[in-house]
Amino acid sequence: MLRIVVTGLAATYPLGGVFWDYLQYVVGFQKLGHDVLYVEDCCRWCYDPLQQTFVQDSESNAAYLARHIALLDPELAERWFFRDVRGKTYGRSWEQVAEFCRSADLFINVSNSGLMREEYFAASRIDSDPIYTQASIRESEAASDDAWARGRVEAFRRHDVFFTFGENAGDPDCRIPAEPLNWIATRQPIVLDRFHDAVVPLASRRRVLTTVASWEPAEKGPLLDGVSYRGKSVEFERFITMPSASPLPMELAMSGPAPIERLRAAGWRILDAYGISADPWAYRGYLADSFGEWSVAKNAYVASRSGWFSCRSACYLALGVPVIVQDTGFSRHIPAGEGILCFSTIDDARAAIAELIADPERHARAAREIAREYFASDKVLKRFIDQALAG
Numbered sequence: 001m002l003r004i005v006v007t008g009l010a011a012t013y014p015l016g017g018v019f020w021d022y023l024q025y026v027v028g029f030q031k032l033g034h035d036v037l038y039v040e041d042c043c044r045w046c047y048d049p050l051q052q053t054f055v056q057d058s059e060s061n062a063a064y065l066a067r068h069i070a071l072l073d074p075e076l077a078e079r080w081f082f083r084d085v086r087g088k089t090y091g092r093s094w095e096q097v098a099e100f101c102r103s104a105d106l107f108i109n110v111s112n113s114g115l116m117r118e119e120y121f122a123a124s125r126i127d128s129d130p131i132y133t134q135a136s137i138r139e140s141e142a143a144s145d146d147a148w149a150r151g152r153v154e155a156f157r158r159h160d161v162f163f164t165f166g167e168n169a170g171d172p173d174c175r176i177p178a179e180p181l182n183w184i185a186t187r188q189p190i191v192l193d194r195f196h197d198a199v200v201p202l203a204s205r206r207r208v209l210t211t212v213a214s215w216e217p218a219e220k221g222p223l224l225d226g227v228s229y230r231g232k233s234v235e236f237e238r239f240i241t242m243p244s245a246s247p248l249p250m251e252l253a254m255s256g257p258a259p260i261e262r263l264r265a266a267g268w269r270i271l272d273a274y275g276i277s278a279d280p281w282a283y284r285g286y287l288a289d290s291f292g293e294w295s296v297a298k299n300a301y302v303a304s305r306s307g308w309f310s311c312r313s314a315c316y317l318a319l320g321v322p323v324i325v326q327d328t329g330f331s332r333h334i335p336a337g338e339g340i341l342c343f344s345t346i347d348d349a350r351a352a353i354a355e356l357i358a359d360p361e362r363h364a365r366a367a368r369e370i371a372r373e374y375f376a377s378d379k380v381l382k383r384f385i386d387q388a389l390a391g
Helices: 016-031 059-072 094-102 132-142 147-157 232-238 260-265 273-277 280-288 299-303 311-318 346-358 360-375 377-390
Strands: 003-007 035-041 046-048 053-055 080-083 089-091 106-110 124-127 161-164 183-185 206-214 250-255 269-272 290-295 323-326 340-343
Touching (some): 016 035, 035 094, 059 089, 106 377, 206 273, 260 269, 311 323, 340 346, 346 360, 360 377
Parallel strands (some): 003 106, 161 183, 290 323
Antiparallel strands (some): 080 089
């Protein structure tokens, strides 16, 4: 049994998809028999989805985390710690957390979400945002006269092992830089038994293609080796007429600034993403009650040939919901053709939708099988531990 710390942003951004992204690491490690603690200590303002702004008061965010982590697994009800931007703490005492961290075998800094205090080293780091992370490292290294930027790079380098969701890292045509850090490919762990009870029978699902998305990240797009990358807006623009090519309705649960009226005029059904993501269970239910997912990826993931595959899409698969997703090069590592259908053009996407409609049962079975074979938390996290400790 190992002592493992996992960082995250589940309280800071109290949204269903964010919760599943981070807390499945915690549950997955616990199911393998390890002693796990969730630590959220990011020194950021908390987000209030109702007001759609950042706020000083973190009470409701902490209550959200306490409520849903206990629902996820009662054994985790006392196994978390949250420190807000003002230094107020919730959950376990700081003394207990510091002792646990000093004796931990692994401190896993997912998405670089943790403010790395001395008690938290040494650590492994999971990069869920390939290209964005590497570009920020290069930018910080170049800012030789900026003490904050230098400190940021030094904190990066103090991690022991570096993981990325860019599965093509190291391939000749992948633009994720091989230097100055050595990146090991990993993927989102899915705790399958947390999805089985939410599966909707195929005949009862809405015959709608859905996804949950944001138009463009708040941060500026990365600039790397003279190439400027963007978020999903660039790719959505390429496929904005997609509803007219689809025999199934297409629905976007959209967050952030987006040309909503233009999207509606092009035939998209638009929902408010917060209504879908208010809690982990509402989010899971929305995914489950879909005929399939249809989604573009961030331009940075596509143009860099990163091999990135969405955590959200992996949750769809666990629910037996097939996904039709933009090609980032992931099919070198995760099979596409049944359960997962990828596209690069509108014609590709149209053909993929027709393929799904022609045999939805086969694709639903394949979706579940891919989730078991490629994303099951026991497989993903056993491999992760082996690679982290070997590094």
